[in-house]
Amino acid sequence: MKNTILKDKSFEFGIMIVTFCQQLRKEKKEYVLSRQLLRSGTAVGALVREAEFGQSRADFINKMNIALKEANETDYWLDLLKASGYLDLEKHCSLSTALKELLRMLIATVKTAKKNNE
Numbered sequence: 001m002k003n004t005i006l007k008d009k010s011f012e013f014g015i016m017i018v019t020f021c022q023q024l025r026k027e028k029k030e031y032v033l034s035r036q037l038l039r040s041g042t043a044v045g046a047l048v049r050e051a052e053f054g055q056s057r058a059d060f061i062n063k064m065n066i067a068l069k070e071a072n073e074t075d076y077w078l079d080l081l082k083a084s085g086y087l088d089l090e091k092h093c094s095l096s097t098a099l100k101e102l103l104r105m106l107i108a109t110v111k112t113a114k115k116n117n118e
Contacts, residue, residue: 006105007052010045010067013098017041017074020095030086037077043070044102057117061110068106075099 021038024030044067051063078095081087087095 006102006109007045007048009098009102009105010048013102014042014045016095016098020091024081024086028086033077033081033084033086037074037081040070040073040077043067044074044106057113061113061117064106064110064113068103068110071099071103071106075103 017038018041021034021041024034047063047067047070051060051067054060054063075096078087078092078099082089082092
C-alpha cells in the first residue's frame with residue numbers, strides 16, 4: 001500500500017475508539033455495547049494492516065471489504081449508543097465524522113482495487 005493515509009487514519013480512529021470505550025466503561029459502567037464498539041472500531045485498522053500484505057489482489061480486496069463492513073457496524077454501535085444516552089451529541093459527531101471519512105476512503109480503495117483487478 002503506497003498511500004499510508006488510510007492506514008494512519010484507521011489507526012487514529014482505533015485510538016479514538018479505545019479512549020472512548022475506556023471512558024464509557026469508567027464513567028457509565030457500560031460494558032456490553034462498549035465491547036462491541038471496541039471490537040468493530042479497532043477491527044477496521046487491523047484489517048487495513050492485514051490487507052497491506054494480502055496474498056493477492058483478490059485477498060486485498062476481500063480484506064478491504066471486510067474493513068468496510070466493520071466500519072459500517074461501528075457506525076451502528078455509535079448510533080445505538082447515542083440513541084440510548086451513552087454518547088452525547090458532540091462526541092457522536094466527532095467519532096461519526098472520523099468514521100465517515102474512513103468509510104469514503106475504504107469505498108474508494110475497494111472501487112480502485114476492483115477496477116485495477118479487471
